[in-house]
Amino acid sequence: MSILDPARCRALNEGAGFLPARQDDPDTLPALRIAGVLVFAYVHPQRGLVVSVDLDETDAELTRDDSTVPMSINVGDTVVFADPPHNPDHS
Structure with missing residues (x-):
């Protein structure tokens, strides 16, 4: 099962960006932004x-x-959460 076209996935991955913590604001945290998602x-x-x-x-x-x-x-290498469930035969 493919959620998105592989070419679209590549484009989203290539558009990812890093947001560093800011020295002037101690409440900011470093994050990766990809497809609108923030991963801190x-x-x-x-x-x-x-x-x-x-x-x-x-x-x-x-x-x-x-x-x-x-x-x-x-x-x-361990999947600790997957939704939909991870099928190891299809990485």
């Missing part, structure tokens, strides 16, 4: 490494009719 990855004094996903501005083409977004979350 930062170090917290009590929680260690934190990875957070903000889906508020996700591109409509990635959003399902029920407003959810299909995604897979991997830690190393």
